[in-house]
Amino acid sequence: MQAVVIGAGFGGLAAALRMAARGAQVTVVDRLPGPGGRGREFAKSAAGLSFRYDAGPTVLTAPVLFEELFALFGERLSDHVELLPVTPWYQMRFADGSQLDYGGSTAQIQSEIAKFSSADAQAYPAFLAHSQKLFEKGYEELGDQPFLGWQSMLKALPAMMRLRADRSVYALTARYFQDERVRRAFSIQPLLVGGNPFDTTSIYSLIHYLERKWGVWFPRGGMARLVQALVALGQRHGVKFEWDADVQTITTQGGQATGVQLRGGRHLPASTVISNADAGHTLAKLLPLSQQQPKALTSKQYSMGLFVWYFSTKRVYANVPHHTILFGHTYREVLHKIFETQQLSDDLSIYLHRPTATDAQYAPEGHDSFYALVPVPNLAAGIDWQQQAAPFKALLQSELERRILPGLSQCIVDEHMVTPNYFASELLAPLGSGFSITPKLTQSAGFRFPNRAADISNLYFVGAGTHPGAGVPGVVTSAKVVERLLFGSVQ
Ligand SMILES: Cc1cc2nc3c(=O)[nH]c(=O)nc-3n(C[C@H](O)[C@H](O)[C@H](O)COP(=O)(O)OP(=O)(O)OC[C@H]3O[C@@H](n4cnc5c(N)ncnc54)[C@H](O)[C@@H]3O)c2cc1C
Numbered sequence: 001m002q003a004v005v006i007g008a009g010f011g012g013l014a015a016a017l018r019m020a021a022r023g024a025q026v027t028v029v030d031r032l033p034g035p036g037g038r039g040r041e042f043a044k045s046a047a048g049l050s051f052r053y054d055a056g057p058t059v060l061t062a063p064v065l066f067e068e069l070f071a072l073f074g075e076r077l078s079d080h081v082e083l084l085p086v087t088p089w090y091q092m093r094f095a096d097g098s099q100l101d102y103g104g105s106t107a108q109i110q111s112e113i114a115k116f117s118s119a120d121a122q123a124y125p126a127f128l129a130h131s132q133k134l135f136e137k138g139y140e141e142l143g144d145q146p147f148l149g150w151q152s153m154l155k156a157l158p159a160m161m162r163l164r165a166d167r168s169v170y171a172l173t174a175r176y177f178q179d180e181r182v183r184r185a186f187s188i189q190p191l192l193v194g195g196n197p198f199d200t201t202s203i204y205s206l207i208h209y210l211e212r213k214w215g216v217w218f219p220r221g222g223m224a225r226l227v228q229a230l231v232a233l234g235q236r237h238g239v240k241f242e243w244d245a246d247v248q249t250i251t252t253q254g255g256q257a258t259g260v261q262l263r264g265g266r267h268l269p270a271s272t273v274i275s276n277a278d279a280g281h282t283l284a285k286l287l288p289l290s291q292q293q294p295k296a297l298t299s300k301q302y303s304m305g306l307f308v309w310y311f312s313t314k315r316v317y318a319n320v321p322h323h324t325i326l327f328g329h330t331y332r333e334v335l336h337k338i339f340e341t342q343q344l345s346d347d348l349s350i351y352l353h354r355p356t357a358t359d360a361q362y363a364p365e366g367h368d369s370f371y372a373l374v375p376v377p378n379l380a381a382g383i384d385w386q387q388q389a390a391p392f393k394a395l396l397q398s399e400l401e402r403r404i405l406p407g408l409s410q411c412i413v414d415e416h417m418v419t420p421n422y423f424a425s426e427l428l429a430p431l432g433s434g435f436s437i438t439p440k441l442t443q444s445a446g447f448r449f450p451n452r453a454a455d456i457s458n459l460y461f462v463g464a465g466t467h468p469g470a471g472v473p474g475v476v477t478s479a480k481v482v483e484r485l486l487f488g489s490v491q
Contacts, residue, residue, distance in 0.1 A: 004029065004260050004270040006247045006286075009037025010057075011463035011475035012276030013230040014069060016239050018483045019274070021072035021491055026239045027268060029260065031246035035231050037276070037427060038434075039472070041224035042310060046414035049364045053310040053371055054224055055418075058353045059089075059192065059323060060217040061210055062473040066226065069476075072491055073237050080229040082220040084358050089216040090323040092185045093403065100185050101321075103216060117179040127176040127186065131209035137163055138203040139210060143468045144480035144490060147446035156445060165201045165441055170332075172202040184331050191375060193471040194303030194435025194464070196339040198332060201441040210473070218322065218358045247277070250286050250459065257459045272458050274482060279449035279465035280430050280437070291456070297430050300443060303470070304338050305378040305420030306434040309393055310371045313411040317368050317404075322357040326350040326403055339438075342381035344388065348374055348399050367413065370405075372396055378420055378431040385419035393417055436465035444469070451481045460485065 001024035005016045008030040016028045034040060038056035045051065063083055070077045077083075089103030100112050106125060114121035137159055147156070164172070173187040189207040190200035219226045231241060246263040250273055259269040275282040283296035328334055328347040337343045351373040355362040363369040374396060377383060401408040420432030429436070437443050448467045453459040462478040464470035480490045 001025070001272055002270050003027070003272040003274060004268050005274045005276060006030075006250075006260060006282070007037060007276030007463065008032075008035040008231070008241065009276050009463055009475065010039055010227070010230075010472050011466075011478050012037070012274070013227070013234065014065075014476040014479035015274045015276065015460075015462045015482055016234055017069050017072060017230065017237075018479050018491070019272070019486075020234060020237050020239050022483070022487060024272070026234070027242065027270075028234070028239060029242045029245035029247060029262065029268065031244065031428075032426065033243050035241070035243075036224060036227040039223055039227055041222065041227075042416070044414050044416065046312075049367070049413070051312045051363065051367075051369065051414045052222065052224070053369065054222045054353075054355070055308075055310075057223050057472050058218070058355070058371075059086075060219065060223065060226070060472065061207075062214050063217055064214060065473055065476045066230075069230065070233060073233065075233065077229070080232070081226050083217040084220055086216045086218050086322045086358050088321060089211060090325055091321045092181075092188075093324060093326045094181050094184075095327060095329045098181060100181065102185055103211070113177075113182055116182050117177070120177040120179050120182045123176045127173070128209065128212065130172070130176070131205050131207075131212075134163055134203055134206040135209040135213070138206045139468075142445065144477050144484065146451055146481050146485050147448075147467050148450055148452060148485075160203065160445075163203065165203050165444070167202045168198050169195075169200045169202050169205050170197040172205050173197075180331075181327075184327055188325060190439060193439055193469055193474065194433065194437075195439040196304075196335050198335060199339065199438070199440050201439065201444050203444065204439055216323075218355065220359050222355060222359075222362060247286060249288060250275070250282070250456075252288055252291060252456060255456060257456050272460065272486070274460045274462055276461075276463045278427075278429055278436055279461045279463065281428050282461065283449070283453070287456075296449070300437045300449075301440070302378055302380070302431045302433040303435040303438045304375045305423065305432050307374045307376045307389075307392060307396070307417065307419055308371055309396055309415065309417040311415035312363060312370070312413050313368045313405075313408065314366065314413045315368065315407070315411045316356070316366065317354065320352070320354050320357065320404060322354055324352040324354070324404065326352065326399070338375050338377050342377035344376060344381075344383055344392065346395060348396060350374055350396065350399065352400065352404065372400060375434070376420065378433045379424060380431050383420075385421050389417060389419050435470035436463070439469050451478060452485050
């Protein structure tokens with residue numbers, strides 16, 4: 001088999017490795033100058049110092065999925081990447097000044113919840129048991145299974161309905177917990193995969209059990225080290241990589257893909273094409289004109305956009321943990337604005353990344369490294385980010401300074417930001433969405449973009465828009481689905 005993989009995001013890299021382990025000749029092409037996609041690294045220099053920032057994912061869960069990729073070649077992840085445990089997994093800070101350290105054992109979590117409500121602390125084991133049931137069905141049984149067409153979806157539906165997949169993550173959480181802050185802390189996870197907790201199927205509450213089962217980790221040197229290790233693994237086993245290689249068209253003949261045509265005209269022949277570019281974008285824009293499906297972009301709801309401000313400081317904020325979630329005053333209301341009425345809110349909910357909390361060498365000595373992420377409406381909202389970015393960043397900076405980073409404005413040494421425009425122009429994400437299509441029930445499993453094109457039988461899809469969905473574990477698992485479709489099993 002001669003396979004071309006379009007895109008070196010986590011999903012594309014995992015697919016390339018799985019194909020190579022099956023003996024295929026594999027070439028990965030990406031339009032960016034290096035690997036990682038949303039998980040690329042930004043390298044910057046200022047004041048004679050080098051700063052780097054993981055652009056996207058920072059919370060590494062289910063490292064077993066990467067161990068599996070190394071094991072395909074008789075190698076071990078731990079020989080190439082050192083995974084550091086993160087403690088706490090997240091710190092949740094609420095607008096009233098209270099905080100909940102999330103993560104650890106059942107007893108630790110219960111004692112944190114008890115700060116808010118002893119009844120809720122008692123309810124936690126039942127919530128965990130529910131999350132485990134969802135994990136067993138949604139992750140272990142269905143996660144890496146192909147869903148092609150109605151039949152396979154119909155087979156899964158009774159089990160999904162028994163688990164009340166129609167209920168939202170927030171509604172499920174509210175069944176167990178009464179305190180609004182506890183409800184927020186245990187329902188926020190869909191935002192990490194592009195969903196509104198009030199609209200995302202409760203199947204995604206499996207994320208809590210997944211975190212409990214395998215923990216939360218950070219690769220020493222950043223997520224980019226993991227990306228580099230995957231590329232190096234591929235190179236050791238014959239996978240070829242081409243950067244700055246922008247695919248213009250997937251060429252076809254008689255209903256079969258024959259390869260890809262790059263900007264500049266070069267054609268790479270293939271017997272199998274796997275697209276890690278957004279699946280909707282691939283169907284609507286990368287096929288020959290007569291086969292393009294413009295509806296792929298309009299028939300689905302794309303996730304929210306992201307505003308991310310990367311910055312380094314010339315002082316160290318030693319008391320700030322690795323992952324902090326700073327909730328705004330409102331929750332339902334701000335999410336409604338982002339996902340439904342598509343307005344920019346000035347009540348910010350912020351995720352703050354401080355990798356130096358786990359890996360002190362991540363920043364130059366005496367310096368600290370951060371990114372602050374705020375979910376915002378995607379480009380359907382028509383917000384002019386050229387105009388809005390600077391005032392929005394100023395608001396974000398003053399919120400951070402007020403709530404968690406005192407003296408921030410005096411000590412920034414390097415900074416840059418990205419808006420939904422970056423996702424649209426560099427990653428070719430429809431509507432500049434952060435996570436491809438949202439994970440609501442009507443866009444889950446068989447309702448996502450299929451992992452194989454309906455009418456081009458050797459064109460496959462991996463990545464956030466496909467089954468099982470966004471997030472690093474999801475996209476790496478989507479490569480298993482493709483392997484199953486091609487070979488009937490996973491190695
Ligand atoms: C800011 C941010 C924070 C996140 N945090 C987390 C987290 O903490 N934990 C977690 O698990 N997940 C997180 N996620 C989600 C996770 O990063 C993504 O779901 C996942 O990385 C997407 O991987 P993917 O395989 O879909 O490919 P992508 O990363 O989307 O990569 C696709 C690649 O395809 C390339 N491409 C597109 N079109 C073409 C073309 N025509 N020709 C050539 N190449 C092309 C692009 O250049 C890109 O490199 C985060 C995402 C973001 C944006």
